[in-house]
Amino acid sequence: MSLLKKLDQDYIEAYKAKATVKVAVLRHLKTAIKTRMAEGRGAELTDDDILELIARQVKQRKDSFDQFTKAGRDDLAGVEAQELAELETYLPTPLGDDELAAAIDRAVVEVGATGIQDMGRVMQTLLGTHKGQVDGKKASALVRSRLSA
Structure with a gap:
């Protein structure tokens, strides 16, 4: 349905x-x-x-x-x-912390991100792949810390 x-x-x-x-x-x-x-x-x-x-x-x-x-x-x-x-209740089950970290890692590899300048592309890939399953603010903070390291 x-x-x-x-x-x-x-x-x-x-x-x-x-x-x-x-x-x-x-x-x-x-x-x-x-x-x-x-x-x-x-x-x-x-x-x-x-x-x-x-x-x-x-x-x-x-x-x-x-x-x-x-x-x-x-x-x-x-x-x-x-x-x-x-x-x-209508949204898919949100990703857990470990799942979100793994999804971010996959998005970084998929985009070929090398630094913070690639954050927009990583976020776009992440949010496109996991519609409704990711809190944008939380994901943004994690992507920023991942790309800054």
């Missing part, structure tokens, strides 16, 4: 179950998908495209959570945390 069909099915189930947080999250996600489809002149999105949209929304929720926490708005931070948890 495609990811788009799964999202539609989950939306209907959440709506019937009156799961307001999940309904809101899926409604936002479906809107983002429809917007992307309209930009592409109605072309059907692949699962990778949808995963990219989900990853973007996860990043937005994490940023909002951090900002609300810093501002002392625990009520809004709680809502963001619930929405974040719902979105993360």
Whole structure:
């Protein structure tokens, strides 16, 4: 089953179950998908495209959570945390620390990186190969330390 069909099915189930947080999250996600489809002149999105949209929304929720926490708005931070948890169920299992280090090493070898100037190419390869499985900030720090050494 495609990811788009799964999202539609989950939306209907959440709506019937009156799961307001999940309904809101899926409604936002479906809107983002429809917007992307309209930009592409109605072309059907692949699962990778949808995963990219989900990853973007996860990043937005994490940023909002951090900002609300810093501002002392625990009520809004709680809502963001619930929405974040719902979105993360659609992402593939994230790489562990050892797996991430091995993936970075493979990307460095694949690109032929010799220094920090190759960081962009390494990150592009890493994130392209492991869509939705890598936290960009964490990977960036590890790639930077790996290429600086």
